[in-house]
Amino acid sequence: MGPMSPMTSPSAPLGPDGRLLFATRALRMFSYGFLSVVLVLYLAGLGFSEGRIGLLLTLTLAGDVLVSLWITLHADRLGRRRMLILGSALMLMAGVPFALSGDFTVLVLAATVGVISPSGNEVGPFLAIEQAALSQVLPEARRTGVFAWYHLAGAFATALGALAGGWTAQALQAAGLSPVASYRALVYAYAAMGLVLAGLFTGVSGAVEAPPSSVVAGRLGLHASRGVVFRLSALFSLDAFAGGFVIQSLVAYWFHRRFGVEPGLLGSIFFAANLLAGLSALYAVRLAAKIGLIRTMVFTHIPSNVLLILVPLMPNLPLAIGVLLLRFSISQMDVPTRQAYTMQAVAPDERSAAAGVTGIARTTGAAISPVLAGPMFALPALAGLPFFLAGGLKLLYDLLLYRSFKASDAGAPEK
Numbered sequence: 001m002g003p004m005s006p007m008t009s010p011s012a013p014l015g016p017d018g019r020l021l022f023a024t025r026a027l028r029m030f031s032y033g034f035l036s037v038v039l040v041l042y043l044a045g046l047g048f049s050e051g052r053i054g055l056l057l058t059l060t061l062a063g064d065v066l067v068s069l070w071i072t073l074h075a076d077r078l079g080r081r082r083m084l085i086l087g088s089a090l091m092l093m094a095g096v097p098f099a100l101s102g103d104f105t106v107l108v109l110a111a112t113v114g115v116i117s118p119s120g121n122e123v124g125p126f127l128a129i130e131q132a133a134l135s136q137v138l139p140e141a142r143r144t145g146v147f148a149w150y151h152l153a154g155a156f157a158t159a160l161g162a163l164a165g166g167w168t169a170q171a172l173q174a175a176g177l178s179p180v181a182s183y184r185a186l187v188y189a190y191a192a193m194g195l196v197l198a199g200l201f202t203g204v205s206g207a208v209e210a211p212p213s214s215v216v217a218g219r220l221g222l223h224a225s226r227g228v229v230f231r232l233s234a235l236f237s238l239d240a241f242a243g244g245f246v247i248q249s250l251v252a253y254w255f256h257r258r259f260g261v262e263p264g265l266l267g268s269i270f271f272a273a274n275l276l277a278g279l280s281a282l283y284a285v286r287l288a289a290k291i292g293l294i295r296t297m298v299f300t301h302i303p304s305n306v307l308l309i310l311v312p313l314m315p316n317l318p319l320a321i322g323v324l325l326l327r328f329s330i331s332q333m334d335v336p337t338r339q340a341y342t343m344q345a346v347a348p349d350e351r352s353a354a355a356g357v358t359g360i361a362r363t364t365g366a367a368i369s370p371v372l373a374g375p376m377f378a379l380p381a382l383a384g385l386p387f388f389l390a391g392g393l394k395l396l397y398d399l400l401l402y403r404s405f406k407a408s409d410a411g412a413p414e415k
Contacts, residue, residue, distance in 0.1 A: 004280060014146070015138050017208050021130050024084075024200050025150060026157040028126060031091075031193040033274065035160025035328030036120035037266050038169050040253040042183035054374020056107060057247070063112030064123050065360050071125035072356025076210035080129045081201060087125045088198035090115040093192025099184050099321045099365030116190070118370070119247035120158050120274070123363065126357035133208035135343045135351050144288055145356040147336040148281040155278025155332065159271040162248075162372055166267015171265075182263075187246065203227030210349055222353050225346035229354045232342060233361035235401050240362035242393035245386035246308065251324075254377055272325055277332040284333035297334035298402045302395060304331040309391035310319040345408075 014022065043053045067090060075083040094114025097106055110116075115124035131147070138146055165186055172182035191259040207401075222229055248270060255269065273393035288296040316322040339355075346354040369386075376382040 027156040029157040030161035032117040033158035034165025045180040050378035059371035060111035091194030099187040126240035132351035144340040159274035163271035170264035243363035244366035274327040298335035
């Protein structure tokens with residue numbers, strides 16, 4: 001590989017706001033990572049069936065849709081910094097009841113109102129608002145590269161969180177705590193991270209706020225870009241619906257049930273997986289400069305989905321881990337390119353709303369599938385079916401995305 005272009009260089013100045021947003025992204029994703037590895041194990045330890053766990057995960061994501069929709073659609077008008085602080089408070093509101101109560105109704109209410117990540121991926125209003133804020137303080141030429149490093153920071157933090165969560169739970173159990181008590185300690189730590197993030201977001205400056213607009217925003221905070229945002233949202237929702245069958249907490253549970261994998265090794269598996277996923281984003285920047293954003297999204301996503309289908313077909317643990325890691329090494333190359341394409345396609349005063357609408361479309365899609373996947377994971381004969389459904393639907397998404405937007409890509413580098 002040759003030297004990095006300025007667009008992809010991590011040393012190019014971000015400014016104080018950019019550095020702070022990178023730091024908050026890393027801390028948040030660390031907490032998502034360590035909780036997602038043990039979340040389903042924790043719920044199973046509380047005595048919930050796989051069906052109830054799937055329902056709870058679905059309601060968790062569904063509640064996140066409603067909360068995130070309101071916050072992101074009002075962020076440009078009420079203040080991006082203010083809404084980021086509110087999102088942090090909602091992490092606390094979810095974590096504390098999850099740690100204190102084993103009542104299903106209480107957990108449903110907490111998950112619906114608060115922010116909690118069963119997938120290890122972004123949930124809540126943070127990503128949409130931070131994307132808009134970064135776009136505000138960066139020139140367009142650097143956007144894809146910075147988004148790639150932003151994604152890498154989050155992926156590496158998620159990886160470290162998964163490693164720390166799995167081995168911390170195992171160490172606590174070795175010290176004499178019950179499995180449920182060890183998992184509960186991580187839930188408390190997740191809630192505490194909400195407080196830390198709220199304090200950090202108070203340091204964001206007014207430079208990240210949306211510029212005044214003379215255009216009256218239409219439905220959902222959009223005006224000129226409404227059509228393209230709705231088309232992207234429909235496609236992203238299909239992709240996320242497929243991904244919801246294999247969110248990280250469910251895949252960790254599958255490895256635990258299928259091969260008897262302990263929390264420490266689960267943490268190590270998803271440490272490697274998320275690290276590979278983050279590194280792949282950097283290669284996506286170079287590839288997008290050569291073949292375009294849409295082609296990069298599609299041409300890297302297709303083989304990763306074939307590998308996803310192959311995971312449950314592996315006869316032993318080493319092969320299953322190997323295929324999963326190979327899949328993760330290319331599975332996230334579409335993330336920075338997808339984010340950059342969305343920001344490129346809309347006006348500056350629509351960015352928070354556009355990122356919010358597309359992000360919420362993804363969360364909506366992902367919210368439906370866990371309730372369907374839970375009962376499948378409970379039956380050994382059907383435990384591989386979520387992988388097949390996820391991979392097949394994602395392949396359909398790739399084909400539809402390419403058909404719909406290939407003309408706007410034209411195989412040319414981003415301008």
